[in-house]
Amino acid sequence: MQQGTDDEVALQAMKACDDAQPLHETIKPSLGGLLGRVHRLWRTSITTAVEPLGMTEARWTVMVHLEKLGEGCTQQMLASELGIEMPSLTRTLNQLECQQLIRREPHATDRRARCLWFTEAGHECLVQLGERIARVREELYVGFEDESLDQLAGMLQALERNARHSISRSQAESAGNAPASRTGARGTRSRSPATHRESWGTKGQVVPW
Numbered sequence: 001m002q003q004g005t006d007d008e009v010a011l012q013a014m015k016a017c018d019d020a021q022p023l024h025e026t027i028k029p030s031l032g033g034l035l036g037r038v039h040r041l042w043r044t045s046i047t048t049a050v051e052p053l054g055m056t057e058a059r060w061t062v063m064v065h066l067e068k069l070g071e072g073c074t075q076q077m078l079a080s081e082l083g084i085e086m087p088s089l090t091r092t093l094n095q096l097e098c099q100q101l102i103r104r105e106p107h108a109t110d111r112r113a114r115c116l117w118f119t120e121a122g123h124e125c126l127v128q129l130g131e132r133i134a135r136v137r138e139e140l141y142v143g144f145e146d147e148s149l150d151q152l153a154g155m156l157q158a159l160e161r162n163a164r165h166s167i168s169r170s171q172a173e174s175a176g177n178a179p180a181s182r183t184g185a186r187g188t189r190s191r192s193p194a195t196h197r198e199s200w201g202t203k204g205q206v207v208p209w
Contacts, residue, residue: 042136042140043057044057045136045139045140046060046132046133046136047060049132049133049135049136050128050129050132050133053125053128053129053132054099055125055129056095058088058091058092059092059095059096060129061082062078062082062089062092062093062096063096063101063122063125063126063129064126064129064133065078065081065082066078066102066116066118067118067126068081069081071116071117071118072115072116072117073115073116074107074110074113074114074115074116075089075090075093075104075113075114075115075116076113078116093116096122099121100119100121100122101118101119101121101122101125102116102117102118102119102122103116103117103118103119104116104117105117
């Protein structure tokens with residue numbers, strides 16, 4: 001009799017598991033929202049760790065991205081890599097220059113462009129930034145094996161690819177449904193709003209930490 005009761009309990013538990021919604025569908029407000037929160041907390045953890053170095057979030061982000069691109073890159077290249085407007089980048093560069101961590105020099109062939117270089121103090125600061133960012137990473141990775149982290153990285157890369165495909169598909173659909181452009185009085189065609197490209201964050205921020 002006891003065996004029959006145990007079997008019934010097991011069947012009920014299995015049915016409850018079958019009826020339960022997957023975790024990724026029950027997270028509030030969404031899985032994407034969770035990814036956003038983790039991203040913000042990760043950046044906040046780094047900002048808190050590097051604050052004694054005189055670094056704000058904007059400053060350390062510019063420093064690590066400049067190192068990633070390589071010295072001698074132009075301000076415009078760095079702004080494009082970060083996905084931000086030039087005025088925002090210029091403010092941060094001015095602050096880093098006042099801290100004597102970077103210097104700006106004219107481009108060899110383009111008078112309008114300025115190239116970015118680290119000073120000696122800037123290189124020293126990069127070493128300290130790297131050490132503190134690595135320590136934060138180790139703290140966040142507690143409880144995770146390399147295999148799990150590699151699997152997570154692969155899934156995030158796949159999500160990124162899918163998101164880009166989704167954006168491209170939506171843009172193509174919007175362009176296809178846009179009203180036909182009209183010819184103006186001077187024979188020029190007006191551009192559909194769907195063909196405009198936003199200047200903020202067009203490339204997306206690459207996070208090297």
